[in-house]
Amino acid sequence: MSNWCNNRLIITGQSVFVDEFQQWVNGCVVPDYRHAIQQSCRLFLAGCAGILKTVTVKAGAYAPYPGLLTQPGIASQENLAFEQWFGLLKADVPLTTEKIRLTERLYRQSGIDAVKWENIPAVARERIADVLTRQYADWFGLTGLSAAVDAGSCWERLGVMPEHTAPCDMLMLIPTRLATELNGAGDLLRDVPTRAELYGRQYGVEWPSGHNAGCVRDSINTLTVHFDSPWYPPAGEVIMVLSEKFSCQVEHSWHMPDAQRSGYDRYDRGEHVDSGRITADAHGGEVISLTCSGGESEPVPSGAAAG
Secondary structure, eight states: OTTEEEEEEEEESOHHHHHHHHHHHHTOSOOHHHHHHHHHHHHHHHHHHTSSOOSSSOTTOOTTOGGGOOSOOOOOHHHHHHHHHHHHHHTTOBOOHHHHHHHHHHHHHHTGGGOOGGGSOHHHHHHHHHHHHHHHHHHHOOOOOOSOOOHHHHHHHHTSOOSOOOTTOGGGTSOOBHHHHHHTTTTSSTTSOOHHHHHHHHTSSSSOSOEEEEEEEEETTEEEEEEEEESSOOOHHHHHHHHHHTTSEEEEEEEETTTTEEEEEEEETTEEEEEEEEEEOTTTOOEEEEEETTSOEEOOOTTTTOO
């Protein structure tokens, strides 16, 4: 596949951890970070519409998007929760387990989870619709709209939390950041990194999930995974975290067909223990040897770099 890097992972570990690894590969994991992002999208819209207000922070004090904060509101539980959430947004916090739980709590305390579109005043709905039209592709993953955005439908969709993540979702391994996720391609928040910038820096790939992903359970303790990543293999930190999170050994071999580059790394419970270069037969692209970090050449099964 042009412009794609083929990846193969061989996982060895205790069966219970290999089971969990396989669930991650198949996307059978609840993406809590995605819940926090959707909740934050609603909180952001509520701020822009003046439904929720800060208590002590002045109007327009958020430089990346001055319209988020209107005139200060009364010191209600809802507004205090919004102001605390605003602090998370301003700091562009990483969506760790702690911050995800805090976002969930503030979202409930703000009361915005129970607000129906038809109960929002007309002027507030217009402000929300403006932001949703601007951010539709980033927040809902769809492009090429030929019709006007249905703001009411979008508002309700943000309240429906996904139960499954993408195959090989790397955002489940290394936390993404709140403001960057809302910013998306960079058209919303001034001087906040775009998602592509953050993903390239943290995950090594612009789309940090497994494309054309599949796996074979070779034995109770072994799993072989194949997936494609755009242009490059995932960053070593991603595979390192994988081996630590699932307490296993991960052998990662990769092949970039267009660039004619291949490589190999091995991690054991969060430690990088080996790396090397894979050479391929000039005719069929078959892997014939691996040069390990120790300088010795070891045989590699055919197709190790084919993904």
